[in-house]
Structures are given as C-alpha cells and as structure tokens.
Amino acid sequence: MNDAGENREGLAAHDWAGQAGMRWLAQLDRFESMIEPIGRALLAQAAYNAGETVVDVGCGGGWTTRQIATAVGNTGFALGLDISPDLVGMARERAQRAGLANIRFEQGDAATTMLEEAPFDRLFSRFGSMFFAEPYPAFANLRRMLRDGGRLDIAVWASIADNPWQLSVMGIIKEHMDLPTPQSRAPGPFALGEQDYVIDLLQSAGFCEVRFDAWTGEQRVGGPGSDPESAARFVLEGMQIGDLVRQNGAEVRKAIHQHLVELFERHCDENGVHMGAKAWLVSARA
Secondary structure (H helix, E strand, O other): OOOOOOOOOOOOHHHHOOHHHHHHHHOHHHHHHHHHHHHHHHHHHHOOOOOOEEEEEOOOOOHHHHHHHHHHOOOOEEEEEEOOHHHHHHHHHHHHHHOOOOEEEEEOOOOOOOOOOOOEEEEEEEOOOOOOOOHHHHHHHHHHOEEEEEEEEEEEEOOHHHOHHHHHHHHHHHHHOOOOOOOOOOOOOOOOOOHHHHHHHHHHHOOEEEEEEEEEEEEEOOOOOOOHHHHHHHHHHHOOHHHHHHOOOHHHHHHHHHHHHHHHHOOEEOOEEEEEEEEEEEEEEO
16 A cells, blocks of 8 residues: 655665555554545456455555455455565454454565465455566566456556645645655656556566556545644654655754645545545456
C-alpha cells in the first residue's frame, strides 16, 4: 500500500522496510478503510476460484490476503508478501485471529524474492507495485512468480492530475514551502500512472493480454467519518509528506494544517471528508 501522499522525489521499496512501514502500521485502520473500495473492486475483477494459489504483493496488514484466502477456500492458498517486517507481523496476528489455515505471510522484497511456493496461479497487488527502484527487473521477477498462463491483477494510482484529493493537498503545501521537483516515473504512488509505460513494463517482463479498467470515486481522506480537523492531522502525521513539513518548523506546519482544514471543510459531508480519486485496475496474462 501504500499511501499516496509520499515524498515527490520518490518512495522506494526499501523505505517501506523502515519508517514508511511503521507509519502505515500506526495508521493501519485509517489507510485500509480509505482504499478498501478500490481493493474490493480489484478483488471483484480478479474473481478468484476455489483451489487457486495466489501471492499478494505488498500485502500490508493483510486485509486483501485474508479476502483472497476466503475466496480460494481450504483447497487453495494465499501468501501475503511485504517488505515491512512490522506490517507482516500485524498481518500474521490478524490472520491468526481470523482462524484462517490456508494463509501465510512472508517478509521480503518482491523485486528479488522467489517464494518456495512459486509458481502461483495468480498474483494480486493493491497499490504494492509502484515502489520498485528498478521496475523492469522487478516486474520480470513478478512474472517468475506465476505459472505460464497465470494471471496478474494490480491496482495502481492514475496520474496525480486525475487525483484531486492528492493534487489539492500538495498544492496547499507548496504555497508554504519548497518541495522537490517531481521525477517522472520515480518510485512512489504515481509511478505507474501512464498506461503506455505500464504496458511496456508488463510486456517486457513477459506478460500479455494487458487490460486497464478505470476505478473512479471519492477518496475518504483519513477514512470514512473523518472530520476536516482529523483529516488534516492524518495528512501531516500519517503520510510521509508530514516529515518534510515538520522540517520547516512549527509555524509553517500550523499554517499548512489550517489551510488543509479549510480545504477539507469544502469537501465534507455526514460521511466524512471526500475528494475525487482515480486508479487503474490492471490485468495481464503470464
């Protein structure tokens, strides 16, 4: 997972093994509730069958992996892979509490790891494939995780221009401080927003029959039910951009916080703060 408010210079996979993973864990339920609608849409697209084996790349706290394990049943198997040891630990705890026997979690870098259960029938990733420092060899490794004829289903954010919830937040922050110049296709939430680039990545790795379906909807900033104040705190405390804001001092942070509250007040109803969002649901055959 993988939140969309990360350093515009790029957030590489190895960052998730440290502070980024710990930050996600601290706000796990908020993050999960924010992106749950997209996860459900991708699960519906994947339409898993009983008996299939599935690897969930960038599984985070394991919510999607648990849904997959339930879908494939006791004759199938779901393996969640994440680079963050903290998130893997939480995923294991939650799976144990759920009483699932056909599930396992592994800590490792999907760019290089080869799991002993490979090759799998299916590969799933909800916002876990945009952070590879070297995406071409990384996607080649994902292809090696799948049997011939297996299927990949991933969700990635469309461009930041198609995601007002993030574009507006970054615009406010830029009014108060300098931000690094965006690097096209750098590791980070919007690295795979260009369809032509994703097609080239997948085809170069050995995938075919690449298909894109657009998910458009409302992003509940800070999770359903958040008010403008809590949504602003979430941005500055839960997302990595908050680290950059803190480096600019308390007065700058206070001003940004207030302007975020004012932004979110314009986009709030009884269900919380919501702003437009767009993601690609991508499928391909190995």
